[in-house]
Amino acid sequence: MTEPLEKTPVLIVDDDPSMRAALRQWIRLAGFGTLEVATADQAMAKLSPEFSGCVVSDVMLEGEDGVALLHRIAALDGDLPVVLITGHGDVPMAVEAMRAGAYDFVEKPFDPDHIAEVVRRACERRALVLENRSLKVRLADAAGLEGRLIGNSPAMQALRRQILHFAGTGASVLITGETGTGKEVIAQALHDFGACKDGPFVAINAAALPDAMVEAELFGHEAGAFTGADRQRKGRIEAADGGVLFLDEIVSMPLGLQPKLLRVLQEKKVDRIGGVKPVDVDIRLISAANVDPREAVKSGRLREDLLFRLNAIEIAVPPLRERGRDALLLFETFLNRFAVQYGLEVPETTAQDEAFLQTYAWPGNVRELRNAAERFVLSAGVGPRPLEALITGRRDEGIPASGGGLKDLMDTYERNLIESALRRHGGRITDVMRELNLPRRTLNEKMVRHGLSRDLAAADSGDS
Known part of the structure; x- marks a missing residue:
């Protein structure tokens, strides 16, 4: 009993x-x-x-x-x-x-x-x-995750906590963030630290396939289902059975296929093209979008009922420009990795380079920074160049060519910081004041001293 x-x-x-x-x-x-x-x-x-x-x-x-x-x-x-x-x-x-x-x-x-x-x-x-056993596992997972998602900023610490918390739930996850922020790395971590870590991890970019191929890639087909289908073929959903299916750029999935994906999530069955009997599947769906999914629903690119199934858990990835000194840590890490990969010396960065690392907007986020580190390592042997010149192809007149005293370096840092904020906010002074925590008069004085203007970066100069 x-x-x-x-x-x-x-x-x-x-x-x-x-x-x-x-x-x-x-x-x-x-x-x-x-x-x-x-x-x-x-x-x-x-x-x-x-x-x-x-x-x-x-x-x-x-x-x-x-x-x-x-x-x-x-x-x-x-x-x-x-x-x-x-x-x-x-x-x-x-x-x-x-x-x-x-x-x-x-x-x-x-x-x-x-x-x-x-x-x-x-x-x-x-x-x-x-x-105690659980604590040791969590500590080991946290240490492993720090090696994948590098950064000490509060935003990255919170992101790692979210991943470790949600990894074991098995619920659908929608990861949102700008291009280059590492959404697939996060999806892989959710798989590797979750209950289905021994199962497959199958990734597909919905935007990278022609519309005519998406259905066959996802759902598979029976022999003879269409011209050229000479044999039965499992789709990516079946291939992910017992593990994780990662759908990147989910908003790009054709609207006509979204109800079929919704049925897979609701009923845990997949219909091959030309099939007569659904196939049972057990998958965890992790999807990603580099645009606001709610705006995609409003514009008719994403079904609202599908969004409700996708985002049982939603993880927002912060852009690199909002991660403080993480850019310095990431750049140093990538420099060491590429130096080892190419058998070269690790090049030294100047204070000017470090100021640029922290003030540049990094529109391509971690992917762009990684590429910059690779170029920095490879180009160091033919003569060092300032990181800013390597990335932007220009050198502002107000930036000293090399070295300089503390005052020059501080001026360079301050100028870069303000210019970056102006570019990021399209010249909207109110937003720049808020980000830099400066009163308007102080900001105006610094802009005049550094030769900066609000219409430097964008035509949108109508903010008061």
Whole structure:
């Protein structure tokens, strides 16, 4: 006889039905759930390293005795508490059991309150062991994730926490962010740190395929379904069975196919082109968009009911320009990687380069920065060039060619910072004031001193 195991479970092993009933009553009164079996084999079938409670077993069992069961449990998980019960007062057996790792040894007849207290302490110990194991896994995952999603900014720390939290849920995820922010890296991390990490990770870019090919790529086809279909072919959805399907640029999926994708998510079945019987699939869908999906719904590019299925969880990836000093850390990391890859020395960056790294808008985000680091490494051997000149192909007159005193470097940094903000906000002074936390008069004075104007970057100069 068992009960639902919302409560911490205690596995009772005894071949005497009356003793099992008595233990059940006492243990449940103490606030625990119970599982009950009569033999060692039946007990082992109920246990795993994830078992969250303890085992209470009689020593004298039919077939294998309780001490032999103790050894088998220790081989499965040496931290799983086992309480042994005997009515024979066998001191040598008790010594052997304790040496074999028994949590405690209780002789019959025993006080019900005593057995309840022993079980309580054993379960508390088990909870602590499992909590420590979980913490070690989370710490290892976090360390691994830091190597993939580099950055110490609050935005990146929050992003890594989200990924580790949502990875194990199995829910559909929609990742939004600008081009080059690393959305596929995040999708891969959700797979690798999730429950289906041993399953496949199948990625497809909906914008990279002609409309005529998207349906066949996603859903597959039967032989003879259309001209050229000389054999049956599984689609990407079937290929992802038991794992993750990553659909990049989901907004580019043809509207006519969106209801079919919605059906896959709702019914966990896929219809091949030309097929007569749906195929069962078990996938986790992760999708990505570099535009606002709600605007895509308003403009008729994305079905609203599909969006509701896609974004059970929504993760917004911050652009590089909003990540503070992360650009410096990423650039240094990429410099070292490319230097090793090409067998070259790691080039040194100047204060001017570092100022540019932090003030440039990086419209291509991490992808653009990575490319810049590769070019910086490769070009260093033929004569160093300022990073800004390497990326933009220009050098502003107000920027010293190299080195300079502290005042020159600070002026360069300040000028770049203001110019970058002006370009980013299209010359809208109010937005620049807000971003730089400067009063209007101070901002105007600095712009005059550095020869900057609000119409420097864009025709949109109508902001007050």
